[in-house]
Amino acid sequence: MxxxxxxxxxxxxxxxxxxxxxxxxxxxxxxxxxxxxxxxxxxxxxxxxxxxxxxxxxxxxxxxxxxxxxxxxxxxxxxxxxxxxxxxxxxxxxxxxxxxxxxxxxxxxxxxxxxxxxxxxxxxxxxxxxYIKENDKYIFRYNDKIYEMSLRFDKPFTKMVLTILNSNNQILEVKEYW
Structure with missing residues (x-):
């Protein structure tokens, strides 16, 4: 009970x-x-x-x-x-x-x-x-932000990593997708 x-x-x-x-x-x-x-x-x-x-x-x-x-x-x-x-x-x-x-x-x-x-x-x-491709990064610009798409090889998935930066190249956010 x-x-x-x-x-x-x-x-x-x-x-x-x-x-x-x-x-x-x-x-x-x-x-x-x-x-x-x-x-x-x-x-x-x-x-x-x-x-x-x-x-x-x-x-x-x-x-x-x-x-x-x-x-x-x-x-x-x-x-x-x-x-x-x-x-x-x-x-x-x-x-x-x-x-x-x-x-x-x-x-x-x-x-x-x-x-x-x-x-x-x-x-x-x-x-x-x-976009601009620099080494392994794809760079996109929208308004005053920079979006860098790259790959991270984590087993078992390869992830897309989106790093969002301001105009001074300071990281604002990082997003991961798989």
Whole structure:
């Protein structure tokens, strides 16, 4: 009996409510929303709106590989399917860019819709040749920022590393994709 009570208390400690999710979104605490508890809640309730919030949070925290589950789940309405296409485009651009850099795949003829995500801009400029290549780095410039894309060979994955610098070459952020 004690084990059952302990299990119920433990499960309640890890539960998340819609109010918690809305508060996290309002406070731009996206990592709290891009987690399995939120995903499971959205699937359980078949809630496309919650699933979309989960997808947006995963984009904002650069966990874009988690979008594959969102793409499959968003299918119940016209708006949900449109959001799934948006997430698919971002994920596809990432995969194509990775294959181009790692495997020398020619992606120059693959035109895809523009999205408001940095890898989308980099993909578009990569296929147009709008970058500078210095040694093993691909350098892109947007506004007052410099984006350096390089590869890091970590077994078992080769990762794309995006280093974001200001105009004084100070590192602002580093993002990794595989």
């Amino acid at each position: 004690r084990k059952i009570i302990f299990l119920l208390i433990a499960l309640n400690c890890f539960a998340i409510s819609l109010a918690d999710i809305n508060k996290a979104i309002e406070n731009q605490e996206y990592s709290k929303v891009c987690n399995n508890l939120v995903y499971d809640l959205a699937v359980k309730n078949q809630d496309d709106g919650l699933m979309n919030l989960y997808g947006i949070a995963c984009l904002r925290t650069d966990y874009i590989n988690k979008l594959s589950a969102v793409i499959i789940a968003l299918r119940n309405s016209k708006e949900a399917r449109a959001n799934a296409v948006y997430y698919s485009t971002i994920l596809y651009k990432k995969k194509l860019l990775h294959s181009a850099l790692v495997d020398n795949l020619d992606i120059s003829s693959i035109k895809l819709p523009k999205c408001d995500y940095i890898l989308s801009d980099i993909y578009d400029d990569y296929i147009l040749g709008n």
